[in-house]
Amino acid sequence: MVKKNSSRNLMFLGTGSDVGKSIVATAFCRIFKNEGYAVAPFKAQNMSNNSYVTMEGGEIGRAQATQAEAAGLLPSVHMNPVLLKPTGDMGSQVVVCGQVFKNMTAKDYYTFKDDIKFQVLKSYHSLENQYECIVLEGAGSCCEVNLRKHDIVNFEMALSVKAPVIIVADIDRGGVFAQIIGSMELISKQERNLVAGFIINKFRGDPQLFQDGIAFIEEKTQKPVLGLVPYYKDIHIDREDSMSLDNSQINIFNTPIKIAVIRLSHVSNFTDIEALESEPEVSIHWLVSPNNLLNYDAIIIPGSKNVIYDLKQIEKKGWFEALHDYTQKDRGMIVGLCGGYQMLGKEIHDPKETEGPLKEALGIGLLDISTEMDTIKVVKRSSGKDRLFQTSVRGYEIHMGKTRLNQNASAFIDLQGYSDGAISKNKMVFGSYLHGLFDSGTFRQKFLECIAKKNNIEMNHSIKHSDYWDFKEKNYELLGNHFKKYTQTERIIQILNNGV
Template sequence: MDAKAACIAILGTGSDVGKSVVATALCRHYARQGVRVAPFKAQNMSNNSGVTPDGLEMGRAQIVQAEAAGIAPHVDMNPILLKPTSEVGAQVVVLGQARMNAAARVYHEQKEQLFGVACAALDRLRRRFDLIVMEGAGSCAEVNLMDRDIVNLAMAGYADAPVILVADIHRGGVFAQIVGTLACLPEERRRPIAGVIVNRFRGDIEMFRDGISWIEAQIHRPVIGVLPWFSAFTIEAEDAVIIERPETVAGEGPCIGVIRLPHISNFTDFDPLARLDGVTLVYLYRPRPLDRFSAVILPGSKNTRSDLDWLAASGWREAIRAYHDKGGHLLGICGGYQMLGTAVRDPDGIEGRPGSTPGLGLLAMETELKAPKTTTRTRFAWDDEVGLGYEIHMGQTRCTGGRSLLRILARNGAACDDRDGCIGDDGRVLGTYVHGWFDSPAIMKRWLGGVGLDRIRVAALPGPAAREQAYEALADHAGRYLDMRIVDDLVYRSGSENGRGSGQRSLQCGRAGEGVG
C-alpha cells in the first residue's frame, strides 16, 4: 500500500471565523520547518478566485495558502469551486474549468460524483506532499446539509484527519459556538475533533483563563490557543463577509470608493489600496453623492447584467453618471469594465435569461457574454509601466471608439501582442479585464497620480513580496499564541497512521523548531 501524506483539518463553528487564516498560518509554519506542505479545500463557495500557472481557475484562499506553503497553486488544492450567480444558483468550476450553471438543488444531486472528484484530488496531493492542511467551509455542524457534506467532516473522515475547530470570539457567543457545534454532531462525527482554537481575541488574555478552563471541562478537549486580533499585517480574505461593514468616511483626507455590487467578485484586488497611508478605501452599498471621492471603482461581478439592473434600480446609475459629469474619475475592472460600456449582451443566457442590458455609456465599447471562459495569468504594460495580473471572464469586449488602455505582453507564459481595456475621451474613465492591477507599485502610483493623489506614498514592495512578509508575520503570530506541540502531535499521529515514510522523517525534523515565533 502506498504511503499517504499526513492530513490535518481546520473546520469552523461558522463562516468567517478564521479557518482560512489558521490554515494559512499552518502552511507557512510547516514550510518553515522544511515540510513539504500543501493546502486543500474540497469545495469552495466564493467569487474570489484566481488563476493557476497552467491557466486554470481555483479559489483565491487556496492560492494564498499555496503561496504561504512556498509552492505553485494547483487545482487539486481546490477541485470544486462554486461561484454564486444568484441567491439559489452558481457557476460550478470543476478542476479549474467552468462545467455548468446550476441551481442549488441540481448541484446537490451531483454531490456523490463530486465527492469522488474531490477525494481523487486529495489522493493525488497526498502522493506528492508530506502534509496536507485541509480547510472546511462554513459551519461543520449544519444538520440539514450533513448528509450531503463533501468538504467538512465527511472529507476529514475520508482522510482520517484529526480536526481542529476554530471559533470567533469577536462576534460573541464563543462558548455557545463551541459547545453548540459539538452538541449538534453525532458521536462518530465528534470523535475526530481533537482541539479548539479561539480566534480574534481582544483584551487581556488573563481575563479569559477561566473561560478556557470552562470550555475544556465541557468538551473534554484542549484549547490549543487563543489568537489575538492582529492589525499589523493583512491576509487576503476569502469571504465577502469582510466587506459587509458599515460605510464610514472619516476625517478630511482623500477617499477612494468601491461600489459594493450584489455579486461582487475578486474584491482582494483592492487590498493594496486599503494598506495605503493617507487615503481611505470605502465600500459603498447605498447610493450617495460622490463628490467626496478622488476616484470610484466598479469591481468585478459574477453577474454583470443583474448588477447593472441593480445600479439602475437603486439609483447608483444616476449617482455614478453625475459624479463623472462633475469631473470624477472612474475605474472599471472585469465586470465593472463591462458595465462602463454601452451594452452587455448575453444571447446564450450565460448569466441567466438571454437578452441585452444597457451599460453606463461612459466608455465607447460593448460586450457580448460567451464561452469559453478566459482564465490567464497576464503580463501587461500601461505605456512604459509593466505589471503582472490575471484575467477571469466570460465574454468579449469590442471598443467602438477611444483607445485601448493596456498592451498585453504575455498570457500564461506565452508572448503576445494584444490590447486590453479602454480609456474614455476625457481620460477620466478607465476599464480593464486585468485583476491584480494594484499589485504592481508602478501601476498603482501612476493611477493614483492620474486621480490627483500623486502625494500618496506607494511602497516599493510589490503585492507578492508584501504578501510574503504577511505570511511570515502570521506564522510568528500563530507560533506565539498556539501550542504547536499539540498540533505537531496531531500531525505526527496522522502521518504514522497513514504509513508516511519519508514524509514522517521530514515532519520529525521540524520538531527542532517547535514553538517557532
Template sequence: MRDVRTPAVMIQGTGSHVGKSTLVAGLARAFVRQGLSVRPFKPQNMSNNAAVTADGGEIGRAQAVQARAARVSPSVHMNPVLLKPETDTGAQIIVRGRRTGTLFARDFGTRRSSLLPAVLDSFERLEREAALILVEGAGSPAEINLRAGDIANMGFAAAADVPVVLVGDIDRGGVIASLAGTHAVLDPGDRARIRAFAINKFRGDARLFDDGVTAIERLTDWPCLGVVPWLPQAAHLPAEDALDLERGRDVTGCALTIAVPVMARIANFDDLDPLAQEPNVRLLFVRPGEALPGDADLIVLPGSKATISDLRFLRAQGWDIDLAAHMRRGGRVLGLCGGYQMLGRTISDPEGVEGISATVAGLGLLDIETVLTGDKVLRPVNGTHCGTGTLATGYEIHLGRTSGPDCARPMLDIDGRPDGASSPDGRVAGTYVHGLFAADSFRRAFLAGFGVASTLAYENQVERALDGLADHLERHLDLDRILAIARTRRTVRRASVM
C-alpha cells in the first residue's frame, strides 16, 4: 500500500544557542492551538539538564518543555539519544531513557551510526500518534567534519526524509555570513534539504534588516520565513543550557540573596528557575574565579553530573573556605542531589562509576556518607516537606545511596520513605529531589522561612510564556509556509500488514 508520511520539519541552526529549542516550543504551542496533534523530537541532545518521564526514563529538559508546549506527556522517544558530559572527553550516554554507559569522544564517531536505528524507531513511533512532528537539530549542519555517521542534523534529516528550516542568530552578529557560509559548505544533497531560513533574536526595527534578508536570499536561493524579534519573556521558560544562567532580571532591593556556585559539571540548574522569577529574591550564579558573596542568606549547591570531580572543582575555587565563613556568619546551605552528596563526610565510588575508584572527603556539613553505585534512580516524586507539611513534587535522577545520623531528620517524606537530611540546628539540609521549587506551595513555605512573602504562580507564568511565545511567532514567522514545508515529505510504499 502507499501512504503519506506524517508531516515533519526540522529546525536546524547555524550554530549552538541560536534559539532552536525555544522556537520549537513556540511552534508546538502555535500549531496545537490550530488543532493539530504535535510531537517534539530531538534525535541527539547533549545536556546535563534532564527531565524524568512518567515511565522512569530521562530526556533533555528542552524536549520536556516542548512536550508541555504541545500539551502532551514527555516520552523517551522524543529524545532517544542524550549525552550528559562527565569530563572534557567523556559523556554518559542515555539511549531511549536508560543509561548504557560512558561514551568517549574518540569513540563517538564510530558509535553514532549504530544509534541511528533506535533514533529512527523512536521517530516512527511518534509518527503513528501525531499529525505534525517538529524536529530540533543540534549544533550546526555546517560542522561537515562530523557529517559521516551524523544522527543529529543532516544525517537524521536524510535518513527520515525530513525537510529543514535553517535559523540564524542575528544577536551574535555575522548572521549573513553564517547562513551563506552554511550554504557554501554543505554538499548539494544536504543543501537542497533546506527549504527556507529564518532570523532569530533581532533587536530594534526589523525593517532595517530588509537588505540583509535580500542578500541572504540572493546568496542561498532560500526564501525567508521571517525575522523574529528578541522576546524577553522567553526567559520565563526553563533553561537548558548553562549559557542561559543569569538572564538579566533586575534584582535591586530584594529581601533574600541566594548564591549558587557554578561548577564545571552543573546539572539540572533549572531547579532554580522559579526562584529566579521571585521578585523578592536575588539569585546570584557565582562563576569560577569569583568568591561566594558575604551577604548571601542561603547558598545552594546544585546538582552535578560528576559529584567527586565537581567537589574537587569547588575546593579549587576556594568555595569551601567561603562556605565555612558563610556558616560562621549564621548562613544556611541547601544541597540538591549532587550538591547534597557533597555536604556529607565522605563520597565513595568503589566501582569507578565517575572514573577512577576513590573515596574522598566531603564538606562535612552533614553527618552523612554517600556510596556511588551503577544503578540509576529515575522516578517522579510526590511527597511532603517535613519542616512545613506542604506538598512537595519533583523527580529523582541520581546515582548513589546516602546514609548517616542526619538522615534521621529527612527533608522530605515520600509516601513513607524519608529523603534527604538536615543538620541538628536546621541550617544545613539536602535532598535528592529535583524540581521542588516549581510547586508554589512548597516554594512559598520555603521562602517564608526566610521572612519572604511570595505571590508568584510559577506554573501559570510558564504557560503564559508559552502562549506569549506562540503569539510572537504567529506575528513574525510564516507558519502556513512552515506547515506546507512539513507536508512536502515524500510518499513511501509500505508492506501490507498481514
C-alpha cells in the first residue's frame, strides 16, 4: 500500500494523447470544488501552442487555465510551470514559469532536465502550500519507454509527490484492452503500486454490454475500473490542442451563419473561435483548402506559431487568390487574429529568425500594414473599445512582432494608452493582436448581427450578448455532473484523501 503524504493529491495519466486526460482533470476540479475542497490544477509540462495569459502576465497551457476556472480560481503560472510551444517539427519555444526561456531542440532541452525539474517541484509546492488538494495531469502516454529517462510530467512527477494515479483510456478509438493492460505491463512495479484504477472515457452504447470487459480488465490488472464515462456532445469545454480540430465534424449548412476558419499547420490559440462556436446560429468549419469559399459569411485567419511558414503554405494552396476574390465579390467579413492579423498585411520580416529560418514573406495584402518579428515577446492582458462597433472588449496579447500601420489602414481597437489592430477602408477586413476578442459578448453579438444584416440572414434565435464566461461556467457544472454520475466519485474522493 502506498501511503499518502500530508497533502492531498490525485494524478490523471493517459494511455495516449487525446484520450481525455485534460477533460477528466477539469471535471474533477469542479467535482472537488463542489465537495468543498480548495483545489488547484497542476501540469508539470505542457506542449501546446494554445496558451493563456495569467494575471501575473505569464503564459500557461490553455488546459490548465480551463481547469483553474473549473476549480473557481484565477489561473497561475505555477499551475503549468513549463510550456513548450512547437515552432516546427524539431524545436519549441520553452516557457518557464510564464516567461520565455529560449528556443530549443528536444535534445538541448533534455540537458536542462535537473534545472527544469527543480522549478517544476518549486511551483508544485507553492500550490501545495495554498490549497487543500492538487489535481495533477500527465502528458501523452504514461508509458513511452523511449522517453522514460527524460520524464518529468508522468510517473516521475507522481513518484516525486507521492500522488495516487488514475489512468484514463479512450474506448472510442478502439483497443481499450490493449491500451490499459499494455500500459500496466510497460510500467515498473513501483509505478504500478501508485495506480489506483482506471477511467474508461468516450463510451458509446449500452454499458451493460461492457460489464464482461470491465471484469476482464480488473482480473488482468488487479485494479478497479472507477468509471465508464459516456461520450457527450452537448457539453462545451475549450479544446486543449489542435488534434481535436481534426476530429470535429461540423455540418456547414445546418445554421443561418457559416464561418470558415483557415486550418494553419502551426495554428495557435484556436480557442479564440470557441465563443463563436457556442452560438446556436453559427457553424464553424476549419478549412485546409479554399474550396467553396463563397458559401461562407465570414472567414477567420487564426494565430500561428510559425507565421511566415504558414503564410507560404496557404499561398501555395490558393488562399491568397481566393481571399481577394472573396473581398472583390463583397461576400463577407475577413478577420485576422494575432498571426492571422500579420498575414493580412503587405509583408512580414523576420531578420533574426525568431520563428524559423524563413526571413521574409509577402502577405495576403488585404490590410495596409507591415510586420517585423522581434525577439522581445509581448505578453499582457488588455482591454478597450473597438472602433467598428463601439463595444468594450478585453483579452490578452501574446506575440513577438511589431506591426506598422501604413497610409490606407486605421487602428481597430483603442486600448489603455495605445491602439491595436487595423481595419480596411470598407470596414470588411480587420485584424487584432487581442486574443479572446469574441469572448466579449456585446462585440460578438454586433459582429454576428453585422454579418446577418449584410447577407439578409434571418435568425431563428437571438444572438447571445452575455460574456463567454457565463457559458463556460454553466458547462463546467454540466461536465462535473456528467463525470460524477458515471464514475465512482466517493471512492475517488477516498483515494484523494487516503491514497492507493
